[in-house]
Amino acid sequence: MKLCILSNSHATSLKDGLESDPELASVLDCTFFAAPKSRLKGLEFDEYRQALVSSDDRTRQYFEMTSGGLDYIPVDAFDAFFIYGLFFTLPRLKRFATQTEKKIALDTMFKGSIAHQIARKLATASSTSIIMSPEPWRTARLGKTFHKRVLRLVESWSLAQPDTIYAAIEARGLPDGVSYLWQDAATLTRRLGTRPEFGVGSRRLTIDDKLNEHLKKDRRHMNGQFGAMVLRHVAERLGALPPRG
Numbered sequence: 300m301k302l303c304i305l306s307n308s309h310a311t312s313l314k315d316g317l318e319s320d321p322e323l324a325s326v327l328d329c330t331f332f333a334a335p336k337s338r339l340k341g342l343e344f345d346e347y348r349q350a351l352v353s354s355d356d357r358t359r360q361y362f363e364m365t366s367g368g369l370d371y372i373p374v375d376a377f378d379a380f381f382i383y384g385l386f387f388t389l390p391r392l393k394r395f396a397t398q399t400e401k402k403i404a405l406d407t408m409f410k411g412s413i414a415h416q417i418a419r420k421l422a423t424a425s426s427t428s429i430i431m432s433p434e435p436w437r438t439a440r441l442g443k444t445f446h447k448r449v450l451r452l453v454e455s456w457s458l459a460q461p462d463t464i465y466a467a468i469e470a471r472g473l474p475d476g477v478s479y480l481w482q483d484a485a486t487l488t489r490r491l492g493t494r495p496e497f498g499v500g501s502r503r504l505t506i507d508d509k510l511n512e513h514l515k516k517d518r519r520h521m522n523g524q525f526g527a528m529v530l531r532h533v534a535e536r537l538g539a540l541p542p543r544g
Contacts (some may be wrong), residue, residue: 300378300539301379302327302378302379302539303329303332303372303379303538304331305333305339305382305383305385306332306385307333307335307339307385307413308506308520309435309520309521310331311501311520311526312501312522313329313501314331314523315526316523316525316528317527319524319527320531323530323531323534326534326540330366330369333361333504334357334362334504335356337355337386338361339353341353341354341384341415342343342353342417343502344424348373349373351417351421359502365504374425375425375428378427378537379431380421380425380427380430381428381430382421382429383431384414384434385412385417386422387412387438388411390407392459396459408468412494414433416449418431418477427474428537429477429480430478431479432496435493435497435521437493437519438498439491439493439495460491479500497524501520
C-alpha cells in the first residue's frame with residue numbers, strides 16, 4: 300500500500316520505526332514529505348500538477364530529502380494519506396471546565412493546527428482515505444521530590460481524561476474521508492503524559508539527513524519504538540495488517 304506521510308519533525312519517529320520493523324516495511328510503501336516547525340503551513344493545491352506544492356525553497360529541499368526526490372506532493376499517486384503532528388496539539392482540558400472554556404481551548408487548537416488545514420485541502424482534491432493523528436502527549440515528568448510528585452498527581456487529577464478530549468474534538472466533525480487516529484492508551488501514564496521510555500533516543504529532522512538525537516530535556520518528540528506503534532495502527536486502520544489481539 301502506497302502511503303503518503305505529511306509531518307514535521309515528528310516524522311523522524313515514524314521513519315525510524317519503519318526502518319526497524321520489517322513487517323511494517325513489507326506492507327506500507329511510505330513516502331515522507333516532512334519539514335520542521337511550521338514549514339508546511341503554506342501548502343497550496345496546484346490544479347495543473349494535481350499536487351500540493353510549497354512556494355518556499357527550503358521546504359521543497361526538505362521534501363526532496365525526505366521523499367527521495369520529489370519537491371511536491373502528487374495527490375493521485377497514493378492509496379492513503381497520514382497527517383502526523385503539524386501543530387495538531389491536544390489541549391489539556393480541565394476535568395470540570397465550563398463549555399465556554401472548552402470552546403476557547405478547542406477553537407485555539409483548530410486555529411493553530413496546520414494538520415487540519417492540509418486535511419481540508421486534501422479532502423477537496425482527492426477521495427483517498429486521510430488519517431490524522433495529533434502530536435504525542437509530552438513525556439511524563441515524575442518530579443524529583445515527594446512534594447513535586449504530589450503536586451503533579453493533583454494536577455493530573457484536575458485534567459480531563461484523553462477519551463473526553465478526543466470526543467470533544469470529534470464532535471466538531473471532519474470532511475468526508477478524513478478520520479482521527481488517537482494515541483495508543485498503552486503508551487500513556489496516569490498523569491496524561493507519554494511513558495518516558497518512548498522519548499529516549501528521539502532524533503532531529505535536518506536538511507543534511509543527519510537525524511541527531513534531541514536533548515534529554517526534550518519531551519515532545521518520540522523514538523522509533525513509538526513510531527512503529529503508530530504506523531502499525533495506521534496499517535491496521537487501512538487493512539494492510541490484521542488488528543493485534
